[in-house]
Each structure stands twice: as structure tokens, then as C-alpha cells.
Amino acid sequence: MTAKLPRSFYLQDTVTVARSLLGCVLWRRIGRELLAARLVEVEAYLGANDSASHARRGLRSARNESMYLEGGHAYVYFTYGMHWCLNVVTAEGDIAEAVLLRAAEPLRGIETMRERRSKAKRDRDLMNGPAKLCSAMAVGKSLDGEPLDGNALWLTARDQAVNEDDIAVSHRIGVENSGESAHWPLRFFIRGNPYVSR
Template sequence: MKDNGMGRVLSADFFMQDDVLAISQALLGKHLYSKVGGVTTSGIIVETEAYRAPEDKASHAYGNRRTKRTATMFLPGGICYVYLCYGIHHLFNVVTGAAEKAHAILIRALEPCVGIEVMQSRRQQHRKPDELTSGPGKLSQALDITMQQNGQLLDGSQHIWIEDHGQVIDPEHIIRSPRVGVDYAEECAAWNWRFRIKDNSWTSKPD
């Protein structure tokens, strides 16, 4: 366990847990950091979604489908899974569980914390504070997360890591709802695998 003086970097033990739904909720209130090009930025995780192969039809790895893209998800928990969505947006996921279990958590929204001015400049014309990190594509742009980070370790030795700063989210303050944009996933689309901090203004739209 590494400590930079601010918080504890989450260790492999945390990400290797088997219950991706529990980890998705435990990540709320944790701090996601990026250090790319020597610049540090961070935000508090306020919204997550779980994706769990093989049974989850919304997962890229549904049915344990192994391709060049999904290979990352079959690696041991504690690494980044990044992919390009709609040819434009990089979406950032945390891989969890043991090797060969393709579990992943999409980070959907952050409350900006460190390096807000840098994030604003990366967001260019969309620098309104409430548009900085209130969506999975937005937060990747703000933290400069690209395909370069796909497969990287989250242990603090690379560009992306997650810290525990002691903030605890009361389970009663977590909203559970269906995931966004997975209408194609048939019965899985109704599963309440989206988790948000109640009354937090930084979560993504739609509600």
C-alpha cells in the first residue's frame, strides 16, 4: 500500500474482490487521479456502472467473448480498460476480479478536485464547471485518458490510480438504477447496476 500523503492508493486486494457490484458501490467517494505529461488531475467518483461477463448482455465480453478489444477485461483486477465509443469518446473502466473473470466498472462521473484549470483547458470550449467531468466521455477528456492507458496498472506506478481519502458513502445515499445506453441488452438492460451518490450535482445526465 502506497501513500502519497493525501490518501491511500487502492491496492490489488481491493480490485481482486469477486463482487463487482459491491466494488462499484465502494468506489463512490474514492478519488480518481491521472498524471499524464507530468500534470496531476483528480476527481471524486460519484457515479459508476458494473459490467459482468459472461452473463451480462451489455458487456463487451458477453458469453466470455474474447477479442483483441476484450482481452484487457480478462486480465487480473486492478488495471484500466479503455475503449473508443462512437469513434470519438474514450470511456474509462476499472477491471476487477481474478484473471479470466471479465468484470469491469465504467466510471461515469466525477466531482472535480485537483487541477481544475488544467481540466478546463483540456475541455476547451466546454469549460463550464458543471460540464467538466459529468459524463464518461467528458471525464476522460478532462483527465487526458486515451487508449494509451488501456491495460495499464492502477497501482500508482503508471498514469492512473485511485485513492481512498476516508470518505464513506452511506448505503442509503446511493441511488441504484438501470444502466445508461444499453437498450440492446434485452433483459439485462433492466438490471439496476448503475450507482450514483444521492443529491450529488456532478452525476451524468440523464437522470
């Protein structure tokens, strides 16, 4: 059993956390059921100065309140009237930085994930998108603001090495109309991995 990532991991620079999360394993416990997936695609959101962030210009509401928690908590938000997305909060309290978990490779509990994601035709379609990842792992409002070293949701270190050269970088997805930060290189994914969203 691999140890849960310590709180100090999430207090590093947000881009460092984002890159370091690639290859790490996300765990979800629901009763006796244990699900796991290897992260293959993430995006960094850099708080008040990031025009694509929910916390742009210091915006703060009930919805994004957990973005302002200290690093090591979950920020789960509802979007498009029907989807949930999961972020790993970074930085100290009151600094709204976070990493959006966009795609993962299912490792454990795949049959259960298939039940939750009945529209997925292949295993690679189970978690190749931020809302798909949440659907597969039953992540919703109940986990918003929860610590990431708890009993329902946590992360462990890479189960296999990831070379820096294998980390590809691009602009973030779905933020084309969000102003000057739209082109910032804050999406990180494992080059060539079949489980990335695109």
C-alpha cells in the same frame, strides 16, 4: 498522501467494488501535472452472462482483451468512432468483469481540465459523462491494460464518508437495446450529487 487502493480491493465482488468506488479519488499524472477527481457515478458490467457487456457470451477481441485481466487494471475502450471510456477491471484473470467510471467531481487540475474540455460551460460539465471524464483527464489508448497502482493512473480511498443510504441505484445508461440485462440495477451514483451525468 493517501495510499493507493491495494490490488485486493479490486478482487471483491464487482458490485461491491462499484459501490465502494463512489467517493474514491481518481488520480492522473501527466509529467509534472497532477489531476484528481472524486467518483460520483459508476456502472458494473458482469462478464459473459451480462448481455450489455462487451464480454457478453464470452466475446473476446483485441479491443476488450484487458477486461480479462486480473482486477486492478484499466480497461479503456474507443466507442462511437470518437470517444474513450475508462473501466476499472475487477475479478480474477480471465473473468471479464469491470466497473465503468461514468462521472466525477473535479478536485485538482481544474484549469487543465477546462482546457481539455473547452465545451464545458460549468465545472459540473467537465466530467459528467464517461467520455467527458476521459477527455478531462487525458485518458486514452495508452492507458488500456495499465495497472491502477502505477504512476500515470491510480485510485485512493474516499476523502469523505459516503453513507450507504446516499447511494442511488438505477438501470445502466445507453444499453436499452442490449437484451435482458438492460434493466439490471447496476448503475450506482451519489444521490443528489450535482456532478452525476443525469
